[in-house]
Amino acid sequence: MNASSIVTVAILIFFLTGCQSWQQRPLEDLPPTASLPDRSEPGKAQIWFWDNISGAKVADFTSLESYPDNPTEVGELDSLQLRGNRADSYGAMVQGFIVPEETGEYRFFVSGDDETQFLLSTDANPENARLVASVPSWSYPENYTQFSAQTSGIIVLESGVRYYFQLLFKEGSYDDHFSVAWEGPGLDRRVVSGQYLHSWGAPLYPLDDASKAAYSMGYRVGYVDGNENLSFNPQYPPTDEDQDGLYDNWEVVMGLDPRDSGDANSDPDNDFLTAADEFALGTRENMADTDGDGIPDGVEFAYKLDPLDSSDANQDLDGDGASNLDEYLGNTALDDPDDFPEVAPAHLKGFAGQYFSGMEFVQFYTTRPGENIQFNWAREAPMEGLPVDRFSVRWIGQFEAPHSSGTRSYRFSVRTDDGARLYLDSELVIDRWVNRAATTNSDERALEAEQVIPIVVEYYENAYDAIAEFTIVDLNSGDVIDTMEHVSAPDPQSSHTQDTDADGIPDAWELRFGANMYQEDSSAVLNNSGVTSLDAYQSGLNPWTLEQVAEPPSSPEDASPPPPTSTSGSVTVTWTAPSTRTDGSSISLSEIDYYELSYGQSVDRLTETVTVGPAETSYTFDGLSTGDWFFAIRVIDTQGLASDQSEPVSFSIQ
Template structure:
């Protein structure tokens, strides 16, 4: 049976259809931002995509009604290259500023599929841009020599100056990619990286430009602070003292050994940190010290990656979430914005448990492992997947509880509800032992943990016959609040292979997770096969502990099977990204932080929450108990502003 409802959501529409999904057509009404930034940002460029435009030449893009003010999608790049296929029949526009590391002549090279053009101005003024290189037609990836038009004439660029550029790219069918490379003083031919890029803005500060009120205020603040720091008498005159009109305060130039009568020295780089004197002035860094804050990272490197060159603590920041700090990435020469480019792979944790699925009620035959965000399952008379039988199967879930409290010791309650048997361990200690045939029954246990300490949580479950249910809830004993498991449970990313062993028994945790073994219960001397070979021996021989099959990559992730048709306890939500705010101004995808989904079994108590990433347009909730559920969704921007929640929508889970 299919049910369809259409409900109002402000200017949006919510559609519920079918038995297991409901959909937000739009999420609008995000509050306007507190202020509209007018500054160019270093280290990146904005990219606009225009979908649904046929043809292979750039003129089909530029003649489109959507160009340039109505893109279909927007994103960012930290280099002038995109190699992965996106789709067919679309165009690309990139606008921004390029800054040369040294003064001299530069040659630019273009490759792409299909036609790709590179335009460059002699200044920051877009009106002065002209096309200096083009593929004309498709080329192979990073093939810059197929046509003579792919190579630009030499262009003279001055260090520290920003030059406006555009990349125009058109994709027709099949493969799509583009790359812009350059070579010049001290640079062999390479793709233009984020260290030399600045995002597009309507206006950026530069020498000789009249300051906006905001910039004038900032200039006055910097001059007053500088004069006080140097013991100089502050002169509250306007315009500020700048004899050569190079954008540098005369007293600042004198103190730092520059000439207030020489406009060219604003582009100098005394300490070779890739920041010009003008950059150093506005960054409040020392133009004679390549590492102003002494954190081991050059000022220019920090500036390029959006860090504060005056704040030493940000050297420990992990920009790409790969487990390595910016300082470690800088010293290793890896990209701090690329999680796949890490110095050495360390343990990486992601939200939720790792579930190990077995045939048999006593973990008899290991089938596969997968990441489960939470333990909230009601399979009815069915099973978790096509590889798991409907009866007589078992599962072990393992994860680490990360306490949300910030100091002291706090107690938490774990409550299981299973049909049939259950065992629950905390740090290897058995706290619930109900390994028996039973209808859905709840059991609880409490444990205490200090702030900043983790606790190993293991839940073992078996299903005998008929209905199959397994849930685990976690509550704060003091407040009574039920916690979202995905926010307090983490486990190793199955796609990594760190040499980490919680028991220090010679077997890595990732091997145990992939091949059905417990993390904090000794298994090294166990025999799980018919040949009498221990788990430790199978690990050392790169063998599967159950089947003794050769493991070509010992720590390679196990692929979970394709699930069977979703049970009635699965609900999928989908939506499209918001286009405007309350005041009618547009909102870019890059301004969205995340989506917040609240749900529960009472419209007045949506006490459960899920979070979707900014580029998500759907989210699946699993393990919902039978009954009526209520849902709302709202969008949160990068400034923390939150839209009003949508109208509450109900759905019957059977």
């Protein structure tokens, strides 16, 4: 994590500390036992009737003293529809919840005989209900086009959310009926069925914020106490002897002192959150990574992740292709797409063997990963296509000492017929590059527990028998180390940015094309055309054959300067630093190495050049003679890639 991230964490902690209660979450997010119970049931809605009420208007019964608490009769509906001829002169109210299955735009339709009103809330609260559709007098059954008021506007509903509704209906005489239909995502126009209904059920507890917080707090206290096998304490609010806002049982569980108010501001688990912060968030003060996803709680909180949700470690907050966990482990900012970790290549067990014809790595043939150097080819070729004699091999890998503590000594041995070289940690420790019968040479080295060192074994065969063997022995135990378990090398076919020798060429590319990833060899020429290995990589070419094998990395866009300004005998050229490459990908100022300005008195002969550092965006040319001068610029990045030269601009010195 970079410095700015650390600062962010500290600031957030400062503002969070002092919030001395459990983070209040929506009740529906708590386990079922913690939800406020109610009497609502799925699949139906209740209907209340008030009989023997004259008139055909809704107000004729809603104005009665018996409304809404003393209906004549209560029944149930399995859809929002009442088919006719129950009676004359009555009023009815239906209420409950509609729960859509899909999020999207909905429209409601109502029919009825006589006046019918349909009200819908923006949530489960009846106080937010408003009239959305109505029949002002009467309509035919399921006829929704007789009055414009029968159709609602577009209403956006969310999947799984309860929306309170109320239908008010007044029957005068003759036919009596009503229906409510809807249409929306996946629904053509149809009567609202019981599949989407929940009956009205008033909560057994008040819905005010204080009661919700108390219920949530009580649940959490009981949950923690139960999980930790603590004795039940019916006192509420729970005891807090030192009045630091952390209830006593929680402090005991987390290893704090319930009699020391100062420990509320401590951070025993070093996760960048104080005990008070952890109490507020519901995380554990005795565990730096409560959800076990590899990212400390405080880091998750600083980046607005959930320290109680392990799945967010595999998400990519800033969309730069690296997971949140990889960003944290790579010490890069989780919310900055321009700050991403170096991607290490996938490693394969065993050595990667690079095979060449000729005894001095003359012509590269192929790379074979996953090799155990225990070869006795006798008088046969190591593979089809290579000669029986006069070939060479370079094996590359890294060894991780398998012991878990302290220091141990290991013997590294090569047995070859003919020549051999052994490099340990880039140091040449065995140099027997001569024709010889099978001979063993060794070097011993003390390694710390789990220490990793690079190994390069080079071998050539001249004539007759061909033998190449490499072994590692633990001198403390006498055991021969299984190199297929404890030696690995990058996958030559992987695509990554790791460049161990900092020569501008990724390790996997070097392995794949017969170069040494532990040796700076960017200027090596492996072909007859004078093209260096770095130039070949940057052009996407095989450095031996110059065949196109990949798309070249993008070059930066040019930074075309505006017309220059001048004083007598001098010209100042200014430009804007590029922000993108030619392929549209971004380029930061840190990736620009320098600018090259070319100039001259002929547009076709800009023979003079100057270079300017990456922080500059202007340059003054002094001492210019009279006449026309032409200027152009190009950008060179830190990998040596150069943009095309800009279109020349001109200025006349008088």
